[in-house]
Amino acid sequence: MKRILLGISGGIAAYKSAELVRLLRKNDYEVRVVMTHAATQFITPLTLQALSGHAVHTQLLDASEENAMGHINLARWAELFLIAPASANCMAKLSLGIADNLLSTLYLAAECPVYIAPAMNQAMWSKPVTQENLNRLQQHKVHIIGPETGSQACGETGYGRMSEPSDIITQLGVLSAPQLLLNKKVLISAGPTHEALDPVRYITNRSSGKMGYALAQQAQLLGAKVTLVSGPTQLVTPKNIHTLKVKSAAEMYTAVMQQVVGQDIFISAAAVADYTPEKLQTEKIKKQDDNTRLSLCKTQDIVASVANLPNKPFTVGFAAETHNLERYALDKLQRKNLDMIAANWVGKVEGGFDSDRNALQVYWQNGKKTFAMTDKTQLANQLLTLIAERLNA
Ligand code: C5P
Secondary structure, three states: EEEEEEEEOOOOHHHHEEEHHHHHHHOOEEEEEOOOHHHHOOOOHHHHHHHHHOOOOOOOOOOOOOOOOHHHHHHHHHHHHEEEEEHHHHHHHHHHOOOOOHHHHHHHHHHHEEEEOOOHHHHHOOOHHHHHHHHHHHHHHEEOOOOEEEOOOHHHHEEEOOOHHHHHHHHHHHOOOOOOOOEEEEEEEEEEEOOEEEOOHHHHHHHHHHHHHHHHHHHOOOEEEEEEEEEEOOOOOOOOEEEEEOOOHHHHHHHHHOOOOOOOOEEEHHHHOOOOOOOOOOOOOOOOOOOOOOOEEOOOOOHHHHOOOOOOOOOEEEEEOOHHHHHHHHHHHHHHHOOEEEEEEOOOOOOOOOOOEEEEEEEEEEEEEEEEEEEEHHHHHHHHHHHHHHHHH
């Protein structure tokens, strides 16, 4: 859990800070709030106290702190300092090092990374002095999130709207993640495939696509340029990730082979069908009086095709097994010429295909690592960290 100090300065966008605190906590941040006096005119400290679960700080000299040095303790406590909204006045003070309230004093005392989400009227934002203050803050290594353009509370339209809380959290993740895959091109396949029998029926499997989508999102946070090739899933297409939607194994093969040129890493998280109907019936297959048989033929193995390209990317396969996990995984590693394979149990155990959680046994030439049961976001991060390590090995 990361410790974040949220500074709220005086502006109408302060009403969004309540949602911001809620989402931060949902995203595993421990939140402490500091407000300027002006901010308390827009939203009450009690609201933020209830949402953060801690008393809100507003006073520079806090008699309740033993040594009356609350600001230094708070600054030491924080691993990240986010100021949202940051008003024009607040930005001006920070850029000049004026420490006449608790928030601006904390900025001077903080040694952790600082992020600001400006919010103000569009004319105030474009005023040269505000832009000078912005440049100065950037030179001082303050990370800027937003602002966005659009209609404003004052009735005008233009730049100055504070970014939405969910976007601030995404940006915070991007800006604060270690850039282990900076500018690496990563291709990821995800989800099941649908192998059509006739116009209304298909063969598929239980894959939800969650592991592949988590890998795509986490790789992007680690600085990678991600392309996602997704089979049919119920998941929301990730924002800002180049996503190609396919249905069948054959379509996935074509999309992956087209996209793979110039990629540094290929992660084949998709549960590609191994067999497809030999013949696609153009009309609905009619019910017979007796039992029937399906004739299936093998699909092309996508990950093996990639792993056998002359300039192959670092290629990672997945193996979902109900038994003999290690033996089957090691066999696939060799047979498909992979650089790494991530194996997991499926069937009557927690995790796997349809779950939000999973555990992995990862193998490579002369090495292996176990990742314990956790949520797929965390697991994706662990696997990508290992991939980055092996890529540089
Ligand atoms: O051989 P098996 O299907 O168990 O191997 C699983 C791995 O191979 C996964 O990484 C999966 O994405 C990949 N695969 C593939 N093309 C296929 C079948 C599996 O890329 N036709």
